[in-house]
Amino acid sequence: MQHIFQEIMGKYNYWLYIVLMMIGLYGMIAKNNLIKKLVGMNIFQTAIILFYISIGYKKGGTLPIIEIPHGHHSISPAAIDIDKYINPLPHVLMLTAIVVSVATFGVAVAVALKIYKEYNTLEEDEIRMRLRER
Amino acid sequence: MMTTDNVFAVLLVVTPLVCAFFVMGLHWVDRRWCYPLAVIANGISFISAVEILISVVKHGTIHYRLGGWRPPIGIEYRIDLLNAVVLVIVSTVALVNLFASYNDISRELPEKKGTFYSLYLLFLTGLLGVVVTGDLFNLYVLLEITSLSAYSQIALGDVRRGPFASLNYIFIGVIGASFYLLGVGYIYIMTGSLNMADVAHLLTRLHYSQAIFVAFIFCMVGVWIKMALFPLHIWLPNAYTYAPTASGRVIAPLMTKVMVYVMIRLMFTVFGITYLFKVVHISQFVVWLASVAIIYGGLMALSQNNLKKMLTYIIVSEIGYMVGGAWLGNKLGLTGAILHIINDAFMTFALFLAAGNFAYRLGELTLDNFNDIFSKMPWTMAGFVVAGLSIIGVPPTCGFFSKWYLLLGAFAARQYFFFVALILSSLVNAILFFRIFEKGLFGGGGHHVSVRGEIQEAPVNMIICLGLISVGLVVLGLYAGDIVNTFIIPFIPQGLG
Amino acid sequence: MKKLGLFVTIICGAILLYATGEFPRWGEVRSPASLHVSPHYIKYSVEETDVPNIVTSVLADYRGFDTMFETTVIFCAGLACFLLLRVFGRDDELTPEEEKGIFYRHLPTGIVIQFKKEDVEIRHKDFEVVDSKLVPYDLIIKTACRVLIPFIQLFALYVVAHGDFSPGGGFQGGVIFGASIILLAIAFNLRSAIEKINEKLLGILSALGVFIYAGIGWLCLLLGGNFLDYGRLASILPVDPIRARALGMLGVEIGVGIAVMAVMIIIYINIASAGRHDEGL
Numbered sequence: 070m071q072h073i074f075q076e077i078m079g080k081y082n083y084w085l086y087i088v089l090m091m092i093g094l095y096g097m098i099a100k101n102n103l104i105k106k107l108v109g110m111n112i113f114q115t116a117i118i119l120f121y122i123s124i125g126y127k128k129g130g131t132l133p134i135i136e137i138p139h140g141h142h143s144i145s146p147a148a149i150d151i152d153k154y155i156n157p158l159p160h161v162l163m164l165t166a167i168v169v170s171v172a173t174f175g176v177a178v179a180v181a182l183k184i185y186k187e188y189n190t191l192e193e194d195e196i197r198m199r200l201r202e203r
Numbered sequence: 204m205m206t207t208d209n210v211f212a213v214l215l216v217v218t219p220l221v222c223a224f225f226v227m228g229l230h231w232v233d234r235r236w237c238y239p240l241a242v243i244a245n246g247i248s249f250i251s252a253v254e255i256l257i258s259v260v261k262h263g264t265i266h267y268r269l270g271g272w273r274p275p276i277g278i279e280y281r282i283d284l285l286n287a288v289v290l291v292i293v294s295t296v297a298l299v300n301l302f303a304s305y306n307d308i309s310r311e312l313p314e315k316k317g318t319f320y321s322l323y324l325l326f327l328t329g330l331l332g333v334v335v336t337g338d339l340f341n342l343y344v345l346l347e348i349t350s351l352s353a354y355s356q357i358a359l360g361d362v363r364r365g366p367f368a369s370l371n372y373i374f375i376g377v378i379g380a381s382f383y384l385l386g387v388g389y390i391y392i393m394t395g396s397l398n399m400a401d402v403a404h405l406l407t408r409l410h411y412s413q414a415i416f417v418a419f420i421f422c423m424v425g426v427w428i429k430m431a432l433f434p435l436h437i438w439l440p441n442a443y444t445y446a447p448t449a450s451g452r453v454i455a456p457l458m459t460k461v462m463v464y465v466m467i468r469l470m471f472t473v474f475g476i477t478y479l480f481k482v483v484h485i486s487q488f489v490v491w492l493a494s495v496a497i498i499y500g501g502l503m504a505l506s507q508n509n510l511k512k513m514l515t516y517i518i519v520s521e522i523g524y525m526v527g528g529a530w531l532g533n534k535l536g537l538t539g540a541i542l543h544i545i546n547d548a549f550m551t552f553a554l555f556l557a558a559g560n561f562a563y564r565l566g567e568l569t570l571d572n573f574n575d576i577f578s579k580m581p582w583t584m585a586g587f588v589v590a591g592l593s594i595i596g597v598p599p600t601c602g603f604f605s606k607w608y609l610l611l612g613a614f615a616a617r618q619y620f621f622f623v624a625l626i627l628s629s630l631v632n633a634i635l636f637f638r639i640f641e642k643g644l645f646g647g648g649g650h651h652v653s654v655r656g657e658i659q660e661a662p663v664n665m666i667i668c669l670g671l672i673s674v675g676l677v678v679l680g681l682y683a684g685d686i687v688n689t690f691i692i693p694f695i696p697q698g699l700g
Numbered sequence: 701m702k703k704l705g706l707f708v709t710i711i712c713g714a715i716l717l718y719a720t721g722e723f724p725r726w727g728e729v730r731s732p733a734s735l736h737v738s739p740h741y742i743k744y745s746v747e748e749t750d751v752p753n754i755v756t757s758v759l760a761d762y763r764g765f766d767t768m769f770e771t772t773v774i775f776c777a778g779l780a781c782f783l784l785l786r787v788f789g790r791d792d793e794l795t796p797e798e799e800k801g802i803f804y805r806h807l808p809t810g811i812v813i814q815f816k817k818e819d820v821e822i823r824h825k826d827f828e829v830v831d832s833k834l835v836p837y838d839l840i841i842k843t844a845c846r847v848l849i850p851f852i853q854l855f856a857l858y859v860v861a862h863g864d865f866s867p868g869g870g871f872q873g874g875v876i877f878g879a880s881i882i883l884l885a886i887a888f889n890l891r892s893a894i895e896k897i898n899e900k901l902l903g904i905l906s907a908l909g910v911f912i913y914a915g916i917g918w919l920c921l922l923l924g925g926n927f928l929d930y931g932r933l934a935s936i937l938p939v940d941p942i943r944a945r946a947l948g949m950l951g952v953e954i955g956v957g958i959a960v961m962a963v964m965i966i967i968y969i970n971i972a973s974a975g976r977h978d979e980g981l
Contacts, residue, residue: 076721079725079726080720080721080723080725080726081726082726083720083723083726084717084720087713087716087717087720088713090385090713090716091709091710091712091713092709094378094705094708094709094712095705095706095709097374097377097378098701098704098705098708098709099701099702099704099705099706101701103370106374110374110377113377113378113381114377114381117381117384117385117388120385120388121388123726124388124391124392124733125733125734126726126727127727127728127729127734128727128728128729129729130729132867133742133753133754133755134752134753134754134755134865134866134867135742135745135746135752135753135754136752137746137752143746143747143750144746145747146743146744146746146747149742149743149746151734151738151739151742151743152729154742154754156733156734156738157738157741157742157754157755157758158733158737158738158741158758159391159733160755161755161758161759161763161766162340164755164759164770164871165340165344165766165767165770166384168770168773168774168871169344169347169770169773171774171777172347172351172773172774172776172777173347173350173351173354173373173377173777175777175778175780175781175967175971176351176354176355176373176777176780176781176784177354177370177373178971179358179780179781179784179785179967179970179971180354180358180366180369180370180373180784181366181370182784182785182971182974182975183358183366183784183785184366184367184370186974187362187363187366196367200363200364200367210921213921213926213927217914217917217918217927220768220772220910220914221911221914221915221918224775224907224908224910224911224914225907225911227779227903227906227907228903228904228907228908230903231900231903231904267926268926269764269765269926269927269928270761270762270764270765270926270927270928270929270930271925271926271928271929271931272762275736275737276737276740276741276762277762277763278763278765278766314788315783315786318779318782318783319783321779322776322779322780322783325772325775325776325779328772332769338766340766341765341766341769344766344769344770344773345769347773348769348772348773348776351773351776351777351780352776352780354780355776355779355780355783355784358784359783359784385716389719391733392723392724392731392732392733393722393723393732394732394736395731395732395733395734395735395736395737395738396736396737397737405736412722413718413719413721413722414719414720414721414722414723416719417715417716417718417719418719420715421716
């Protein structure tokens with residue numbers, strides 16, 4: 070029992086983000102309205118970003134900005150304790166991923182606008198029906 | 204052996220990038236310089252790619268450290284024979300397409316020419332960057348540049364169906380790229396590194412880990428979605444059919460082939476042969492899936508009435524060839540798959556060039572419209588015939604040789620279903636193309652529906668491009684043995700059957 | 701479709717959850733991810749690049765090539781929005797009958813006048829053009845925004861410049877600056893925002909930003925180093941190579957900030973007005 074409790078306490082962040090990812094994925098596949106699909110896409114990508122960031126956390130660590138003691142100009146590498154600072158690499162990777170997600174979302178909204186101008190509806194089944202009629 | 208600081212490695216990718224900005228700026232200042240600048244940028248990439256190929260053949264793998272930091276601290280470009288060959292293919296196809304697309308763009312998008320060429324150059328940058336990088340996350344970023352550019356170009360196409368096809372492509376493409384990113388995340392959690400060579404080294408100790416298995420599955424599925432392997436191919440027919448002619452001609456041959464390259468790179472450089480064939484026993488399933496893809500593509504192509512849609516289903520079938528060949532697990536199969544990357548890029552490009560010529564004059568591409576087209580457009584039809592023969596696999600065109608290696612590999616690996624699928628596919632392709640040849644060459648007294656006025660031969664630049672590529676198909680076939688021995692055999696890792 | 705979606709998500713979720721059994725615990729200090737490459741960044745960031753903010757030094761220096769392509773992604777998105785949506789000229793046959801013409805608001809009283817013919821023009825300081833009858837008259841919002849926007853922009857410049865020492869950097873600052881212009885467009889109207897920054901300037905700025913980034917990389921290449929090796933800048937700047945890295949980083953962050961700002965505004969203008977650039981939200 071205690072083993073399971075320890076597992077949950079140790080991994081619940083990953084589980085939460087995976088559940089969030091799956092909610093977003095379900096929205097993208099199963100919903101009918103194009104805007105709801107876009108929202109699902111955004112949730113999916115945001116959950117992946119949060120998943121990565123949670124990798125970098127260290128218990129007791131602080132922001133990855135080196136504290137230079139007041140009055141000194143620089144600090145030698147030996148004086149830095151790596152356990153005191155959280156892992157900066159996932160944050161860097163996710164800055165890039167956030168920008169990519171925003172860019173994709175912008176392009177997708179622009180394309181959805183074009184679809185709306187043409188068909189005057191945003192429901193996928195109506196659009197497919199009209200495509201079949203032609 | 205290592206050659207550091209080969210400046211062509213970075214010139215290749217950065218030149219189209221910087222020129223994309225200039226072209227965009229020139230669009231607002233003086234529009235006439237946009238097209239020449241795009242051609243110059245593409246030409247410089249082409250020359251760099253050829254230089255790199257010569258250098259890799261002579262001196263071995265090229266490593267280029269970006270920012271001067273050693274890997275895995277920084278990002279590294281790692282170019283071996285496989286990369287170098289794909290780089291030459293990508294830059295050649297893009298350059299020839301640029302020559303052939305001047306007329307189409309002037310007609311379809313006159314007031315947005317500069318921004319379109321800018322997007323085109325960004326697409327080229329993304330593809331070249333995906334091929335040349337040695338870092339897993341850098342690959343994701345460049346893949347997204349390529350994808351964004353492709354989504355926007357497709358949405359500019361056919362007014363009724365283009366945007367909807369593009370939006371479907373966006374959704375499925377984002378799922379694919381995000382799966383790949385998840386896989387890389389799992390690899391990062393278990394190993395702590397993002398550099399391909401470094402990860403390969405660290406993974407040798409982690410063969411039996413569940414997390415690495417899941418990472419492998421997600422990376423593979425993500426890449427398969429992007430390359431349109433059955434049953435994840437549903438975005439491809441609509442997206443490539445309703446794209447603007449100039450865009451479809453460059454996206455269709457290149458995008459899926461580059462993703463096949465990524466799959467081979469992940470399989471053989473990052474995960475390794477031992478992991479693929481001795482630890483994870485999914486190769487049988489993948490070969491079976493590839494066989495189904497080949498048959499499905501062929502059958503769907505038979506039932507199409509529109510020429511472009513038929514060609515896109517042929518692409519789905521060809522992807523099956525390459526994926527099956529790579530997963531066969533022997534030297535012959537991998538040789539066939541890599542040779543087919545080279546051949547199929549040019550074959551598909553030739554077919555789409557011919558389709559573009561027809562579309563330029565005929566407007567409607569339904570198959571009934573092709574009666575007696577040979578008398579009106581002889582050169583285009585000739586090029587189309589050569590490309591069709593190459594897809595069917597008739598010697599001495601190049602298509603025959605890659606199919607030959609794949610058949611030998613399938614037989615050696617005792618994958619008889621794949622073997623039968625390959626042969627059936629040749630028959631189906633023969634039926635497809637001979638149908639069109641018959642109509643075009645012998646169908647008499649056709650009533651042509653055309654929205655473009657008098658039907659005559661396509662403009663000179665488009666014919667020259669088609670002729671160049673068609674001749675190239677035959678040349679590639681004649682030199683197939685040399686290509687295999689110089690470029691492919693040295694790449695194949697030891698230990699493969 | 702819903703059943704297929706449910707099936708796919710349950711399978712994917714199950715596979716992903718299955719693999720987490722092997723992950724290190726959350727917050728584990730000795731995980732492989734924290735022990736392999738990251739210690740180098742944490743220990744040597746100040747010594748090799750003179751920048752205490754490790755995220756900025758990794759973003760702009762160690763993995764600076766990724767960041768250049770990230771800026772290219774955002775440039776590509778702005779370009780795509782322009783290319784897809786921009787229509788030149790008005791399509792008068794689509795506007796309904798009661799919305800045709802020009803609307804003027806009399807400022808002291810708040811009354812809105814509609815002229816059906818478009819060859820009338822009033823140039824008086826008490827009358828202003830409004831987009832349609834539906835735009836409310838909101839003096840409080842306009843005044844508050846007029847006061848706030850310069851401070852927002854100043855803060856954005858601070859975030860870009862101080863990104864080396866505090867959380868911040870080019871992307872963050874660029875987005876804040878772009879948001880200030882979008883606030884201008886929302887509080888007033890889209891036309892006045894476009895008058896201040898027209899689309900030609902935005903197009904050139906977005907290209908300029910990424911060009912600064914690539915240009916600094918090219919400069920390093922020409923000075924004999926690898927691409928984006930900022931240490932080579934020390935031969936033209938009067939500082940030592942370590943400090944030159946920090947200055948190179950500042951340069952690329954400025955480039956990124958300019959590009960992101962311009963693209964945010966381009967995307968907003970094109971989507972909010974569906975490409976026509978006449979009225980917005």
